[in-house]
Amino acid sequence: MAVAEQHPPAAPEIPEPHQSFWRSLLNVRSSAGVRRTARVPWIPIVIISVIVIMAVFAPLLAPYSPIDQTLRDKLLPPAWMEGGKDRYLLGTDQFGRDILSRLIYGARVSLLVALLALTAGGGVGLVIGVVSGYVGGKVDAVLMRLVDAAFTFPAILFALLLAVTMGQGIGTLVIAISLLLWAGFARVIRGEVLALRQRDFVQLARVRGCSSLRIMATHIVPNVLNTFMVLVTLNIGVVIIAEASLSFLGAGIPPPTPTWGLMISEGRGRIAEAWWVALIPGIAITLLVLSVNLFGDWLRDRLDPRLRQL
Amino acid sequence: MSAAAEKQLLRVANVRKYFAFTKGILFSRTLGHVKAVDDISFEIRAGETLGLVGESGCGKTTISRMILNLEEPTEGYILLDDEPIHGLEGEALKAYRTKVQAVFQDPWSSLNPRMTAGRIIAESLIVTKWGDKDKIAARVAELLKQVGLRPDQAQQYPHEFSGGQRQRVALAAALASSPKLIVLDEPVSALDVSIRAQMMNLLKDIQAERNVAYLLVAHDLATVRHMSDHTVVMYLGKIVEKAPTQALFDDVRHPYTKALFSAVLIARANQEDEEIVLQGEVPSPLNPPSGCRFHTRCPYVMPRCSQEEPKLRDVTPGHAVACHLFD
Numbered sequence: 005m006a007v008a009e010q011h012p013p014a015a016p017e018i019p020e021p022h023q024s025f026w027r028s029l030l031n032v033r034s035s036a037g038v039r040r041t042a043r044v045p046w047i048p049i050v051i052i053s054v055i056v057i058m059a060v061f062a063p064l065l066a067p068y069s070p071i072d073q074t075l076r077d078k079l080l081p082p083a084w085m086e087g088g089k090d091r092y093l094l095g096t097d098q099f100g101r102d103i104l105s106r107l108i109y110g111a112r113v114s115l116l117v118a119l120l121a122l123t124a125g126g127g128v129g130l131v132i133g134v135v136s137g138y139v140g141g142k143v144d145a146v147l148m149r150l151v152d153a154a155f156t157f158p159a160i161l162f163a164l165l166l167a168v169t170m171g172q173g174i175g176t177l178v179i180a181i182s183l184l185l186w187a188g189f190a191r192v193i194r195g196e197v198l199a200l201r202q203r204d205f206v207q208l209a210r211v212r213g214c215s216s217l218r219i220m221a222t223h224i225v226p227n228v229l230n231t232f233m234v235l236v237t238l239n240i241g242v243v244i245i246a247e248a249s250l251s252f253l254g255a256g257i258p259p260p261t262p263t264w265g266l267m268i269s270e271g272r273g274r275i276a277e278a279w280w281v282a283l284i285p286g287i288a289i290t291l292l293v294l295s296v297n298l299f300g301d302w303l304r305d306r307l308d309p310r311l312r313q314l
Numbered sequence: 315m316s317a318a319a320e321k322q323l324l325r326v327a328n329v330r331k332y333f334a335f336t337k338g339i340l341f342s343r344t345l346g347h348v349k350a351v352d353d354i355s356f357e358i359r360a361g362e363t364l365g366l367v368g369e370s371g372c373g374k375t376t377i378s379r380m381i382l383n384l385e386e387p388t389e390g391y392i393l394l395d396d397e398p399i400h401g402l403e404g405e406a407l408k409a410y411r412t413k414v415q416a417v418f419q420d421p422w423s424s425l426n427p428r429m430t431a432g433r434i435i436a437e438s439l440i441v442t443k444w445g446d447k448d449k450i451a452a453r454v455a456e457l458l459k460q461v462g463l464r465p466d467q468a469q470q471y472p473h474e475f476s477g478g479q480r481q482r483v484a485l486a487a488a489l490a491s492s493p494k495l496i497v498l499d500e501p502v503s504a505l506d507v508s509i510r511a512q513m514m515n516l517l518k519d520i521q522a523e524r525n526v527a528y529l530l531v532a533h534d535l536a537t538v539r540h541m542s543d544h545t546v547v548m549y550l551g552k553i554v555e556k557a558p559t560q561a562l563f564d565d566v567r568h569p570y571t572k573a574l575f576s577a578v579l580i581a582r583a584n585q586e587d588e589e590i591v592l593q594g595e596v597p598s599p600l601n602p603p604s605g606c607r608f609h610t611r612c613p614y615v616m617p618r619c620s621q622e623e624p625k626l627r628d629v630t631p632g633h634a635v636a637c638h639l640f641d
Contacts, residue, residue, distance in 0.1 A: 204424035205434075211382050212438040212487070213411035226428040 045302045048295035055292055059111040066105035067093075070262045074100035079278045095280045097270060103284055106262035110285065113263040114292070117177050118243040122236050125182035129189020130225075130232055136190065137197025138220050148194070154187035160249065167255035177256050181246050189235055196228045230307040237300030241293035248289055264289050323527050324358040324381065324495055329390035331376050335600065348599050350376040352551040353390070356544075358495065361525040365542030365559065367532060367574065371596055373551040374531045378497045381529060382416055383407070394495070412442060415488035419500035421480035425472040431458075431483045432468030438491040457486040462516060478509040482516070489520065495527045502537055514540055535578050539563055547571045550599055550607040553626055557633035567635040569612050606638065614639055 058065060078100040081088045088095060094103040136147040163180035170176045200206060201224075209219045248265030250256040257263050259270075264285040271282030332347040351373040358364045366374050379385045381392060383399055392399050394413060402410050415438075418424045425434055432454045439450045455465035461482040472480060481501065488496050501517065502510040514537065521528060532538050538545055538559065545562050547555040547570065555568040566572050573590040592611050597603050603610050609619035619638055626636040 204418040204420060205426040207384065208416060208418065208424055208484075208487075209426075209437065210384060211411065211414075211416050212491075213408050213441040214437070218441070222429075223426055227426070 045295075045298050048298040048302075051291055051295040052299060055111050055288075056115065058108045059115045062108045062112050066102075066108045067091075068102040068105045070101065070106045070109040071260045072101065076100065079274070079281070081278070082280055082284075094284055095278075097267070097281045098274065098278070103267075103280065106267060107264070107285060107288055110262040110264045110267060111288075113174075113257055113261065114244050114247055114289075117174060117181065117247045118240050120174070120178045121181035121185060121243050121246075122239060124178060125185030126189050126232065126236055126239070128182065129186040129235075130193055130228070132186065132190040133193025134197055134220050134224055134228065137194040138201055138216065138224055140201075144194075147190070151187040151190050154183070157183075159184040159246070160253070160255075163246075163250050164253065164255045167250075172254075172256065172258040174257065177247060177250060180250065180255075181243055184246060185239060185243070188239070189232075192231065192235060193228055196231050197224055200224055200227055234300060234304040234307060237296060237303055240296040240300070244289060244293055244296075321359050322357045323360040323395065324529075325393040325396075326354060326356050326377070326381070327391055327393070329354050329377070329380065329387045329392060331373075331380060331385065332388045346600055349551050349602060350599060351380070351387075352602075354548075354551075354553055355390075356546050356553070356556060358527050358529060358544075360494065360527055361521065362544065363521065363528040363530055363542040365530045365532060365538035365545040366548065367535065367538055367545060368548035369533060369574075369596060371550075371599065372548045373599075374548060375499065377548075378416070378499055378529060378531050381495075382414060382497055383410060408442060412438065412491040413493050414495045414497070415491065415493040416497040416499065417481070417484050417488050417501050420504050421477050421484055422504075424484050425480055427472050429471075430468060431463075431470050431472065431475070431486075434472075434483060435468070435487045435490055437487060442491065444491075453490065454486075457489055460489070460520065461486045478505055478513065481505060481513060485516070485520075489524075489526075492524070493526060495529065497529045497531065499531045500533070501530070503532065503534055510537070517541065535574065547574065550596065550602055552607055553634075553636065554608065555633075555635050556626065561630070561633050565630075565633070567629055567633070567640060568637050569614050569639070570608050606636075 074096070077089070077092065077096050078098055080092050080096045080100075082095040083090050083093045085095075092102050092104070094107065096102055097106070132147055132151075136144045159180065162183065163176075166176050166180050170179075206219060206223055209223050214222070244264075247256060247263065248268065251263045251265030252269040254269075256265060259266060267285035268282045268289075271278065271280075271285075275282050329351055330349070330353055331351040332349050334344045335346045335348060336342040336344050354373070354377060356364065366377065368374050376385065380387050381399075383402070386400050394410070399410055399414075425431075432451070435454045435457055436450050439445065439453060444450065445453070451468075454468050458465050458468060463479060463482055463486070467475075467479075472483070475483060481504075485501075498517070502513050505513060517528065518541065520526065528541070530538060530541050542559050545555075545557060545559045546553055547562075547568065549570050555562065555566075555571045562571070566575055569590060573592045576590045577592075590613055594611055597607070597610055603620070605618070605620040605622055606612070606624050609615045612619065616638060622638070624636045624638050624641075626634050627640075628634050629640045
């Protein structure tokens with residue numbers, strides 16, 4: 005459903021500027037300086053879909069167990085290289101575990117952590133942003149100082165502390181990453197709400213007899229959902245990198261459960277002789293984060309009502 | 315109370331609204347007051363229209379926000395059917411909300427873009443638990459017909475309507491709870507000139523049908539003349555002239571009102587009035603001029619104007635002016 009902020013301006017004829025392949029892929033401003041509604045980012049959508057399918061159907065797709073060790077096959081290079089075996093398409097690590105299988109299972113952890121942390125952190129941020137922006141005054145002042153405090157907090161240090169006190173695991177990871185996320189959500193949503201609150205339909209809702217809670221739930225939240233969805237997609241990349249970093253540092257999921265961050269961590273010692281152990285999960289993270297960010301950029305432009313044709 | 319006073323629907327009595335100008339949030343201190351509305355009194359009778367005229371910043375919007383119970387007056391009181399409207403809570407406030415409604419100027423901002431027209435119109439019915447779904451749907455259809463839209467347009471979203479249609483939806487939403495008074499804050503000034511007359515006639519038809527009173531806030535004299543029975547002219551938070559609309563348009567007294575009339579071309583019976591073109595800006599309401607607030611821009615300024623504040627008094631029965639020229 006489209007949203008009209010003001011009278012829709014008469015759409016000026018925008019000349020189709022020449023765009024190179026990379027410019028259009030990266031969705032940057034065209035040479036004329038006019039931001040065009042970008043085309044659908046098919047490549048990122050395909051990459052994201054493949055990774056999601058990998059994660060969901062991991063037991064069906066993975067050729068081997070991600071945990072079982074076959075020590076006589078250790079550190080085999082990918083199949084297309086000299087010395088590689090066809091059985092191990094992407095090679096094996098120092099314990100002879102199939103890297104492809106670990107990659108497929110590792111996607112599960114990354115996406116599960118992303119889903120849980122974005123629900124928790126994003127949800128808390130949404131609620132705090134809406135309340136802070138709508139109620140205003142002292143409540144707003146206090147909540148926004150809390151947000152400032154959260155921004156100054158070293159999240160990685162805190163996650164390490166949590167891992168020590170609560171033990172490693174998905175729960176610890178999700179809590180640590182949520183604490184990293186909520187403040188950013190709260191601040192952006194609050195800004196949006198401050199603008200919305202001045203709109204006449206919010207004032208009129210009070211005149212019609214709506215309570216504050218009702219106004220927030222039926223008038224404010226539906227109008228910030230666009231922004232919320234864009235924040236979610238743009239933060240998926242942050243979460244995946246945070247999960248990988250924490251697993252790399254040993255504060256995430258304990259081994260031998262495969263996660264992408266842990267795989268890099270395990271492979272880094274032998275990067276000279278067996279680069280594929282660390283590089284392949286690294287490429288996977290890069291591809292996923294880049295795809296998600298490109299998709300998020302496109303979604304932001306798509307949902308921005310000023311860029312949409314009515 | 316006299317028989318005439320009994321018909322009064324809304325009474326605004328000696329209302330003042332000062333906004334504190336503060337610094338700091340948690341430990342704030344007051345630096346001064348903006349006297350947005352300063353000792354204003356007027357009445358609206360059931361089924362009639364009162365026009366409130368003045369340039370921007372004169373306190374029109376503050377008055378209408380106080381009547382809508384979105385702001386509390388600093389001093390004075392507002393009565394609806396002889397009951398004070400401020401300090402209401404819970405059910406009493408909800409009951410008040412059904413009696414006084416509003417239509418705002420900008421139809422692009424006054425409708426929630428995420429709700430269908432039907433849901434917007436039904437809002438006050440849903441809030442007051444007026445009836446079940448079918449009953450509300452029937453009422454919405456009836457309201458849409460009344461404002462000149464089709465009942466099936468209840469399913470459309472605001473962006474699917476034109477400006478004039480949107481304003482009709484806003485009006486239908488205001489009418490849903492059968493209010494006694496509707497505050498019309500510049501209801502036609504955002505519309506194309508070609509559809510203004512339609513909207514004004516619709517408002518008049520609805521008033522005749524439902525005996526609803528209007529408070530018409532406007533800066534456009536033509537609209538006020540067409541719509542209102544009484545007119546109040548404000549300048550910097552004060553009433554400068556108050557009269558039945560016909561009497562005011564026939565015989566403008568206050569120099570500020572004359573200036574307003576000079577600024578627009580209006581066909582009037584006695585056009586021999588001198589033209590007044592105001593110089594300079596409106597003074598700041600943070601620090602209004604002493605005496606008569608208009609004396610800094612008035613072409614007929616006298617020495618006493620800067621010392622003594624003129625009282626609003628009748629120059630002819632029903633026609634009140636606040637100016638030393640008529641003492």
